[in-house]
Amino acid sequence: MLIAVLSALGLLTLYFAIIFIKDYMLASKEGRLEKPSFFATGAVGFATNFFDTLGIGSFAPTTALLKQFKLTNDRTIPGTLNVSCTIPVVLEAFIFITVIKVDPITLIGMLFAATVGAIVGAGFVAKLDVKKIQLAMGVALLVVAFIMLAQQLKMFPSGGDAIGLSGAKLIIAIIANFILGALMTLGIGLYAPCMALVFALGLSPTIAFPIMMGSCAFLMPAASVKFVKEGAYDRKASMAITIFGVIAVLIAAYIVKSLPLDILKWLVIVVIIYTSAMMFKSYSKPVEIKA
Numbered sequence: 001m002l003i004a005v006l007s008a009l010g011l012l013t014l015y016f017a018i019i020f021i022k023d024y025m026l027a028s029k030e031g032r033l034e035k036p037s038f039f040a041t042g043a044v045g046f047a048t049n050f051f052d053t054l055g056i057g058s059f060a061p062t063t064a065l066l067k068q069f070k071l072t073n074d075r076t077i078p079g080t081l082n083v084s085c086t087i088p089v090v091l092e093a094f095i096f097i098t099v100i101k102v103d104p105i106t107l108i109g110m111l112f113a114a115t116v117g118a119i120v121g122a123g124f125v126a127k128l129d130v131k132k133i134q135l136a137m138g139v140a141l142l143v144v145a146f147i148m149l150a151q152q153l154k155m156f157p158s159g160g161d162a163i164g165l166s167g168a169k170l171i172i173a174i175i176a177n178f179i180l181g182a183l184m185t186l187g188i189g190l191y192a193p194c195m196a197l198v199f200a201l202g203l204s205p206t207i208a209f210p211i212m213m214g215s216c217a218f219l220m221p222a223a224s225v226k227f228v229k230e231g232a233y234d235r236k237a238s239m240a241i242t243i244f245g246v247i248a249v250l251i252a253a254y255i256v257k258s259l260p261l262d263i264l265k266w267l268v269i270v271v272i273i274y275t276s277a278m279m280f281k282s283y284s285k286p287v288e289i290k291a
Helices: 002-029 038-053 059-068 074-099 104-125 130-152 167-184 191-200 205-230 235-256 262-284
Strands: none
Touching (some): 002 104, 038 059, 038 074, 038 235, 059 130, 059 262, 074 130, 074 235, 104 167, 167 191, 167 205, 191 205
8 A cells, every 4th residue: 555655655756756747848948947046045945944854844935945046926925835845745754654654544545635626736736826825824934833833832632652543533634634724825834734643643752753744744745736737836936946945855854853842943033933923024115016
């Protein structure tokens, strides 16, 4: 069953990669690539995907850095986050699904739910205007900050030792992951809320890694294809973050493996709240009408 899951993930990712690369090459040939530096956005991708592999999550920090250094426009941030982090997260999923034991029914049920949620969400988000994106991102970032803060203050259960779910708990997990998959297309990272869900349902804390990374790995290619086809993403930033992000994942997973992350998590919370405030500030500004 594990081989079937990984094979399906590999094929889905290959389909996404072909569409993404073809779109990037066509835009490059036609001179439609965005202006920000390839290496500047690549550096962002390296840093955020490095810590993503260690469980921090990449969406909120990437949003903060792209926003702070004006590396893309607000309207394309949700699509850029999903497209750029797809291949690095798939790589993470392959690593963690193969090394951490988890009940197949629980794993597959939650992965499928997140993927369907993302497909539903992406079609909606890709059509939103910049003001709605700014407002949604501001709210989403505050939600992530609250969940991370609650985790740091030990307000959530610390988890149990189960490697799978059944009955009502399994149904709750599947429904919740469907919702998280849909919300992820708005730019709210799945890691923090999924980890909180895993802990609350009594699963072992280590089970969070294959579930949250596997959920993202399955939902992101499906959602990202829609963003690419709608042109609702930054092509240059996405390619740079993808390339440097893959390198970062390999370093974090096989060389570094673990770091004292408590202080870094507090820093991330502060940065997320700041970025949320910047999104609300941008939303509050009147739209400039060009003559």
